Every structure is written in C-alpha cells, then in structure tokens.
Amino acid sequence: MTVTTSQTPSAQVRSARVSGLLATRPVWLVGLLATLAGAVVTELFALAARAAGVPMEAASPGAKEAAQIPVGGFFGGVVFWSVAGIVLAVALARWARRPARTFTVTTVALTVLSLVGPAVAPHTALSTQAVLAVSHLVAAAVIIPALAGRLSHVRR
Numbered sequence: 552m553t554v555t556t557s558q559t560p561s562a563q564v565r566s567a568r569v570s571g572l573l574a575t576r577p578v579w580l581v582g583l584l585a586t587l588a589g590a591v592v593t594e595l596f597a598l599a600a601r602a603a604g605v606p607m608e609a610a611s612p613g614a615k616e617a618a619q620i621p622v623g624g625f626f627g628g629v630v631f632w633s634v635a636g637i638v639l640a641v642a643l644a645r646w647a648r649r650p651a652r653t654f655t656v657t658t659v660a661l662t663v664l665s666l667v668g669p670a671v672a673p674h675t676a677l678s679t680q681a682v683l684a685v686s687h688l689v690a691a692a693v694i695i696p697a698l699a700g701r702l703s704h705v706r707r
Contacts (some may be wrong), residue, residue, distance in 0.1 A: 582637035
C-alpha cells in the first residue's frame with residue numbers, strides 16, 4: 552500500500568519530530584502549549600476582524616446592552632475555558648480505555664454546543680456573532696487535535 556502526502560520530505564521529518572516530542576511530554580504540558588497556541592491564533596483572528604470593522608461588542612443573556620470585548624479578551628477566554636479541557640484530557644489519559652477518541656468526541660460535542668452562545672447573544676451585531684462563533688471553531692481546531700494526538704500515545 553502506498554501512502555502519498557502533500558508534505559515535502561523535510562516537512563514530514565519535522566512533523567514527525569514534533570509529534571514524537573509531544574508524544575513523550577505530560578498531557579498537561581501538551582494541553583498548556585496547545586492552549587497558548589490556540590489563544591494566540593484566536594486573538595489574531597479577532598484582531599483581524601476588528602481591523603476589518605467588525606464591532607467587538609456583545610451581550611450576555613439577560614444583559615440590557617452590549618459591552619465592549621477588550622483586546623486580549625479572546626485570548627483570555629480561550630485560556631479560561633481550556634483549563635477544563637486540560638483537566639478532562641488528564642483524567643481521560645488516566646482512566647479512559649480510549650482516551651483520544653473519548654476526548655475528541657466530547658470536545659467536538661462541547662464545541663458545537665458552545666456555538667449556541669454567540670447565536671443567541673442579545674444586542675450583538677450579526678457580524679460579531681459570526682466572529683464569536685468562528686473564534687470557537689478556530690480555538691478548537693488548534694487545541695483539540697494537539698491534545699487528541701498526545702492522548703493517542705497513551706498506553707494501557
């Protein structure tokens with residue numbers, strides 16, 4: 552069976568080296584690194600949306616008006632909510648029979664559920680709701696694969 556890939560041979564070696572390096576690190580450390588990467592990428596996405604003119608004001612359910620989302624707010628939100636994901640990953644690494652699969656299914660479901668918040672945010676521009684929803688997907692696209700990849704190396 553022949554496997555083809557779009558990566559150059561040197562990129563494949565680097566990717567394997569990084570994967571191998573992360574595979575031997577503690578789950579919490581991989582989670583921390585993935586969280587920081589996800590938070591930076593998500594904040595950059597939000598800054599680009601801001602620069603494009605998307606109003607960064609949103610309201611929580613029950614609020615009478617929208618409040619400004621500060622620069623760094625996306626970064627902080629990703630870090631805050633990712634703590635639960637890291638705790639989940641550590642627990643699954645210890646007790647789950649198939650930690651990578653369980654983590655992936657759980658976190659993808661939670662990511663889908665998290666899209667409800669932006670969709671129902673009152674007093675929030677549609678463009679802002681879209682940026683908020685996509686930011687959840689951006690963070691998940693960075694963090695979930697990194698932690699799931701690490702969990703796939705857990706041996707029972």
